[in-house]
Amino acid sequence: MKQLNKIKRVAVELICLLYVLLFIYAAVSKLLDFENFQVQLGQSPLLSAFAWWVSGLVPIMELGIVVVLAIPKWRILGLFASLSLMTLFTSYIFIVLNFSAFVPCSCGGILEKMSWNTHLVFNVAFVGLAVVALVWQNQISIENTRFKIIQPLVKSISIAIVSSVGIMTILFLSSEDLMQRKNPFVRRYIRRSIELVHSVDLKFNSYYFSGYNQGTMYLGNYTDPLRILSIDSSFKAVKGIEIDFKNRNLPFRSVKVLVRGNYFFLIDGSVPRIFKGSIEDWKITEELKGVPNFTLAEPIDSTSIVFRNNTGLGAAHILGIFNSNQSSKVEYLPTLLQKQIDGIFDTDGMLLFNAELGRIVYVYFYRNEIILADKNGTLQQRQHTIDTISNAKIKVAYLKEGSQRKMSAPPAIVNANTATKSNLLFVESKVPGLYEDDAMWKQAAIIDVYNLKKNTYVLSFPIFGVKENKLQSLFVTKTHLYVILGTNLKIYELKDILRKEMINGMCSHSHL
Template sequence: MKLQENYKKLIIELICFLYALLFVYAAASKLVDFERFQVQLAQSPVLSIYAEWISYFVIGFELIISGMLLFSATRIIGLYFAFVLMSMFTSYIFIVLHYSSFIPCSCGGILEKMSWKTHLIFNSLFVMMAAVAIIILKNKRQDDFSITKNSSKIWTLLACAIMATTAVVILFLSSEQAIHHKNPFVRRYPKKAIELYKTIDLRWNSYYFAGYEKNILYLANYTDPLHLLSIDSDGKQKRIKLYLDYRNQSFKSIKIVVQDGWFYLFDGTLPRIYRGNTKDWKLTAELKRTPKFSLAQPMDSVTIAFRNNTGNDRANVIGIFSAEKDTVLYSQNLLTRQIDGIFDTDGILLYNQNRKQIHYIYYYRNEFITADRNGELMRRSNTIDTNKQAKIKVAYLKNNTERQMAAPPLKVNSISAVRNNLLFINSKVPGRFEDEKFWKKSSVVDVYNLDNNSYVLSFYVQEIPNQKIQNIFVTDDHLYVTAGTNLMVFNLGYLLKSEMKRESELKTDR
């Protein structure tokens, strides 16, 4: 009998020692690189928005449990806590493996070397060990370990496991809801959101994206505006000469756009808009009586969305120009003034061809606008950063007839692209729990779903040394990035492809 008691005591001591060793080691590993631990928690698909308080809770709870297991007076409570905490860890891994959209890594030390499935088995064994130790401790005065005699203890353990699992499920569901719809500026970087397919040397750093048609990408050149470079899906390049019948015209700021079998030459300083057919690449028609513009995007062959500063007090305003009807319709309330109406409303104008919508992304605040093709506001949306107010200072010169920036502004959003229901925005503001080392050598792109007005994910674009990214362009399958003299082609990963509605789906919705 005494020998049996010694065996039971040895089993309990061994289990408590293993738990204490595991928790102390795990807590120490997290404390040694606490910032990295928080970053990893922030990338968890289960706990993202709770990363800050959970990081402290887990470490503290692990150390408290380890201490409780060392003393006989608190050992049984410590074992129950250990059982609950390890049940939560096990539930977390199970959810990550079977229900999350991607699998991160948030383990420390030697545990980081385990695969997630191995870690699930490892945690399950420790859950069972805690259960065995609890039952042995509760049966110190009896030798019957049958299920019948211990049913109450088993039900108690089962209830604890259910509560632990329920807590993790609630955290998962609430975190997923918040990360996409009420994001507290915690970015999510799933693995393989994009993968580099190839890099093409363009030889010049003055290329920009003109359009994409029939699996052919078109690039225009600021320094050689009457030539295009086409690149097909196999990477074959072709130089295209544009023929202009208006050679006597003196251009100042040319932009080329290719869309729906047409190509356009814009110069907002004149202002002039010319149109030609991509069959012969000849600019044969001028859209007469074009209003002056600083930004413009064609919506169809005779209708242009544009921005100029003819609003109140010379503020920026969005307008729709119809060459067919010879009309200009201004949407005076689309852009909202915060400071001066010019610098504070500066941004990027995009036209979503598949959805027939206008998008405007502000540079200096966390907002973008969606309007229909008539310029009517559909919704105002926010990016996940917290800069609601433009942080700029404006100096008024020459009796208020000229304005300029009085100090370097905080730029929130930069280059952007839209494809179907997804909006891609290059952000300039680091989020919470982010490694600033990556920001020094990478550009971050945030992706938003225009259908449900939600944040989807973020990804890094690794920059080539001394060559910052200049433009981005997105198709159904690829992300194109110009950086210096290079064109980088990325394959879109599963998460982005599954989130993106294809053109056929959009037509069905309409």
């Protein structure tokens, strides 16, 4: 019996030593590269919302446990703390592998070279070692009348394990709600959410996305407004198309061509005129007469257009709907855009129409707000991008006794480019979040993805190449994201996590 107790005592000492070495190495690694550790936690699917305090608490706990384990009379307490912390880590990995929307990068340190499944086995083994050490330490302590231990041991171990699993589960559920609905501005970058599949040199930087239909992408050209470039789904057949338009004497100043389904619209809000034709022959066959001046316009259907002009109160921006089939062709929507400073610059933004949801979408440039309205212009919801800029940070100068307005200082742009498809909205953000690398922001445009149907933030990803070229425009289909960077058209394939989110609003369980 004495020999057996001696073996148990040595084994407990070795297990405690293993834990001491593990926690010292892990804590020191985190502290030496603390910024990177904080960034990794910021990208965690479970702990993103709590990265600030968890990043500091974990190494402190690890070092604290080391101290407790090193003091013989506190060893039982140290082993319970080791068991609880390792159970937390094990629960974290299990939830990541089985319940999170994505699997992040390695945690670094001693486990950097391990796969997530190997991490799980490693942690389970250490949980088992802690349990064995507690049982044997308990048996040794019973022989030592100087030592009293909490009884019963099995109940205490069970409470420690269940409590740790419960804490991690609560953190997971709370973090998901905070990240998706009450994000404290921590982005969730997911690798392989998109993949570059093709790149085309357009030679000129004057192209924009006109639209997409049945596998063919159409690009308009600001400097040659009646010429359309079509690119088929193989990305090999590139063809120029000339629009057949006879009335070229109109004083056009800002012509744009929009392809929607089998129709195309030739629009210019300064004239103002809207013409319509079929993409089968690219001939102008009809004019939608009676349209007011506009600065932005987006077709709702073959006869209806949502537009923006500055005929609101005090020459402010206002949205409206034009319908060529109604006797009263124009209906203004004065409550959609909300003035903060001047009603012009502070309400500037991007206008889209989501055909799948039947929603008008307006995204402000200078604040974190997304407006959703139905086809009739009735407000459905005001959603927000994940940044915290709710008020436009701009300065406006009034010239010529208030008849002219100009920006008196460079504005703080929040959202720069947008695209929408099905229930997803893609937004190029200009505002860095917590735990983000400044070097990446100099080389890439950051795209945030939102689920409009669920009013949630989904994920973010970088588009590299902006150091040399500005990201000019975005367009998204059910399978691909199209990006114009300078003179280059880049085509990215949407991976499963985005495709499934687009289809049913549920994130996929994808591995990186």
